[in-house]
Structures are given as C-alpha cells and as structure tokens.
Amino acid sequence: MALYGYARVSTNDQDFTLQEQALRAAGCEVIRAEKASGTSRTDRTELQVLLDFLRRGDTLVVTRIDRLARSIKDLQDIVYTLKKQGVTLKATEQPIDTRSAAGKAFLDMLGVFAEFETNLRRERQLEGIAAAKARGVYRGRKPSIDPAEVQRLRSEERLGATEIARRLGIGRxxxxxxxxxxxRSA
Structure with a gap:
C-alpha cells in the first residue's frame, strides 16, 4: 500500500516544484512529473508509466484533479483503470478519495468543471483570434516552411521529397x- 504521486504542468515555462513538494508532504516517495497538455492522454508517458506500475492497494495522489485530466472522458477512463486495478485516487487540495461515495461524487463534479474551464479558455481564445482578424492584426502563425527553398531543392538540386524533408527538417x-x-507535381 504505497503512495505514488503524479504532477503535471501544461507548458515548458511552467514549473511543477510546488506540486512535487505537496506530494512529498502527502507521503509520496515516488513522483512522476511531466510537461504535457491535460486535455488528452496522448504523449503523457509519465502518467502511463504510473498506470502500468500501480498495484492493488496502492494510492495515486495528485494535487488537484485537473492535473490528472482536463476531459471528463479521460478522467473517467483513468478512474476506471485505477478501480479495475484496485488503486485508490486522492487529491491533496480537494476532498477526493475514491474509497468513499462522497469522494467519487466530488471527483465527477470536479472533472466536469475542469473540462468546462478548458472549453471556456478555448472559446475565449477563438473569440480573441476572430476579433484580431477583424481588426486586421492577426495573421496566424508564421510559416515554418519556405516553399521557395523546397522548389529550389527540387528543381536545382534534383532532390526527392524524402531528401528535401530531411534537409529542411520538415515532413514529406x-x-x-x-x-x-x-x-508542379512531385
């Protein structure tokens, strides 16, 4: 019956030191941490390592539920996996303990609010982009590919798509x- 911690931040400029400190204070000796979006389980290797490692009677500890998942579907999938393995989920900053009915109910409510917050943020971002486009100040992300260079490598150096992609560090x-x-066609 060991306590294992999971810490997550979304971007590289964020830091999970405070989460790690809270998890250690909660009794976690092993903590897996990563910098990845919480909107999907894709590319969250540290979480997957924990899910594969946890055994019956263990407890997965997070500081807040939104560190575990920002989608109610992902949260439910993770909780289902943990339950199937006989693993308890706890949060240090929220009254969540999946061993009790109240803890489970609160978990579901927080999952809904985490997803709601993500959706609101996405809506505000899209509204901001639309307003900027209307003012003529939004141009989108700068192109990462120089089409002229692709054309030059094709016509002057007679390179194929694979070699052009390798040289420019882009996809075929x-x-x-x-x-x-x-x-032109390739």
Missing part, C-alpha cells in the same frame, strides 16, 4: 504540399 507531406501549391 509538407514538401508535397509546397510542390503542389506551385502547380
């Missing part, structure tokens, strides 16, 4: 798009 599909946009 991007090479094909750049070539197609110029009216």
């Amino acid at each position: 599909a991007s090479v094909y798009r750049a070539l197609a946009n110029d009216g």
